[in-house]
Amino acid sequence: MFELSREHEAFRASVRDFAEKEIRPHVAEWDKAHHFPVDVVQKLGHLGLMGLTAPEEYGGSGGDFTSLCVAIEEIGRIDQALGITLEAAVGLGINPILTFGSDEQKQQWLPDLVSGQRLAGFGLTEPGAGSDAGATKTRAVLDNDEWVINGAKQFITNSGSEITSLVTVTARTGSREDGTAEISAIIVPSGTPGFLVEPVYDKLGWHISDTHPLTFEDCRVPAANLLGERGRGxxxxxxxxxxxxxxxxxxxxxxxxxxxxxxxxxxxxxxxxxxxxxxxxxxxxxxxxxxxxxxxxxxxxxxxxxxxxxxxxxxxxxxxxxxxxxxxxxxxxxxxxxxxxxxxxxxxxxxxxxxxxxxxxxxxxxxxxxxxxxxxxxxxxxxxxxxxxxxxxx
The missing domain is CATH 1.20.140.10 (Butyryl-CoA Dehydrogenase, subunit A, domain 3)
Structure with missing residues (x-):
């Protein structure tokens, strides 16, 4: 049987202590009210959980992936909705920029995300593209030095909170020689004209989590907001x-x-x-x-x-x-x-x-x-x- 190291178990104890003190006393009330506790989410950042796997140059601790899993398990033991908030903040918000972003993109976005002061969403799923994510219909057309985005995303975590700073979305940016869609990833900052965050979902569970459908109507962002290589999104x-x-x-x-x-x-x-x-x-x-x-x-x-x-x-x-x-x-x-x-x-x-x-x-x-x-x-x-x-x- 796989066993964690002493260091990982000591880390588990510290996260558990935080969850018991800061989350457990309030979680039933938050769940009933469908309340997204921004202050507690930012405390996750203060504890260093958002920056576990990020390099020190962006404010992270340069830790391993196992540590992140330990933190998600312990937060999820008390509340699954805050557990997914942490998981999505790191795995779906920070990781795309950390892994595929340019130096300029990393410098612009990562410090606030790693500190937990801001959140980012991951816009992949659409009304007609869930498990078949390659069926993406959202489109982005390059108009001079701007991408013009039109389409919709759904079930997007951390996408509409008061501390959300951006959503990275996949969009069709053209067609390949074989006729298949060229899909790219593009960073869309919160508040961009034409980027509409629809009302929060009324969900069966995860009541504390921030989850929204998103609409893009002639939403313009700089061409430099392309994340990674065009067509590799x-x-x-x-x-x-x-x-x-x-x-x-x-x-x-x-x-x-x-x-x-x-x-x-x-x-x-x-x-x-x-x-x-x-x-x-x-x-x-x-x-x-x-x-x-x-x-x-x-x-x-x-x-x-x-x-x-x-x-x-x-x-x-x-x-x-x-x-x-x-x-x-x-x-x-x-x-x-x-x-x-x-x-x-x-x-x-x-x-x-x-x-x-x-x-x-x-x-x-x-x-x-x-x-x-x-x-x-x-x-x-x-x-x-x-x-x-x-x-x-x-």
């Missing part, structure tokens, strides 16, 4: 999603841990028929299943994170990109499906109370479902795994 975003799958797996691990904690506590406290319900095999065995899923999910997740760190460090014997992609898909599939199962078991253990909003397992149940959908559905993960095995799956 789709490939760039797919590379970003590989890391994101592992990060979502870490978020799922946090949720499974939360279910286990709540179930063990409740099964020892709840009295029925002369004793705690935890002595009943029908209850105890279900809780044991949660622990099995937790340990397996955590092992798969941190194995994939360690592979990512080994690749980044250029270690001898480091896995190939193909091996990492396979491990990321396996971790994402197993951990997120397990999280959905764990929340179902948890609400069952709590019985009627599991259906009442005053108990956290109800929020867990609502929050879990999106994990098997966002950043690649379970079906997409199975397709990637099958392809990795050499199967000719479409």
């Amino acid at each position: 789709f490939a760039q975003f797919l590379a970003i999603l590989d890391d994101g799958r592992v990060a979502i797996a870490a978020l799922a691990v946090g949720l499974i841990q939360a279910c286990l904690d709540e179930c063990v506590r409740y099964a020892n406290e709840r009295q029925t028929m002369g004793g705690p319900i935890g002595r009943k095999q029908g209850v105890a065995f279900q809780i044991a299943d949660i622990d099995v899923m937790l340990q397996a999910s955590r092992g798969l997740t941190y194995r994939a994170a360690a592979m990512r760190d080994a690749m980044e460090a250029g270690e001898s014997g480091a896995p190939s990109v193909k091996e990492f992609k396979h491990a990321a898909a396996v971790a994402k599939l197993y951990a997120t499906e397990s999280a959905v199962t764990a929340t179902r078991i948890a609400t069952q253990v709590f019985g009627g109370y599991g259906f009442m909003e005053e108990y956290p397992v109800t929020r867990f149940y609502r929050d879990a479902r999106i994990l098997t959908i966002g950043e690649g559905t379970s079906e997409v993960q199975r397709m990637l795994i099958a392809r990795g095995l050499g199967l000719p799956v479409e």
Whole structure:
């Protein structure tokens, strides 16, 4: 079984302490009010969590990817919505600019994002382009020294908060010789004329997270806002999603841990028929299943994170990109499906109370479902795994 280092476990303890003190006392109220706590999000930056993987020259700590996964797990153990806020801020907001941006773009945008004072969104999904992200219909036409963008994006995290500074979007910028679409990535600053942030979604879960549809109507940005190489936007975003799958797996691990904690506590406290319900095999065995899923999910997740760190460090014997992609898909599939199962078991253990909003397992149940959908559905993960095995799956 993969084990974290002492340093990672010490880091886990510090993040857990923050989450217990700054998030747990308020999370039920925020969830009920659909409140996005800007001050707490910025405190995540003050703690250094937004800049975990960014170089010191931009205000980051130059840490490893495993540390980011630990932080996401611990924040997600208390609240999944703030966990995804952190995951999206780093993985989808900072990483595209850090990985593909020019020196000028990095200097302009990264310091505020890394410090957590500002957020950035990642505009890939569209009304007709979800799992088939290559079907992007948003277009960007180069008019002299400006891109003119028209189209729409949906389900975009951290895209409309009061501290959002930009959204990076994919758009068709032309056609290739074979007739396929040329897709590029372009940085669109918040407040740009023609960039409309639609009202926040009324979601099943993740009530604290900031999520909006976006509309672009003759939105003009400088040609210099092209992120990376023209025509490589789709490939760039797919590379970003590989890391994101592992990060979502870490978020799922946090949720499974939360279910286990709540179930063990409740099964020892709840009295029925002369004793705690935890002595009943029908209850105890279900809780044991949660622990099995937790340990397996955590092992798969941190194995994939360690592979990512080994690749980044250029270690001898480091896995190939193909091996990492396979491990990321396996971790994402197993951990997120397990999280959905764990929340179902948890609400069952709590019985009627599991259906009442005053108990956290109800929020867990609502929050879990999106994990098997966002950043690649379970079906997409199975397709990637099958392809990795050499199967000719479409």
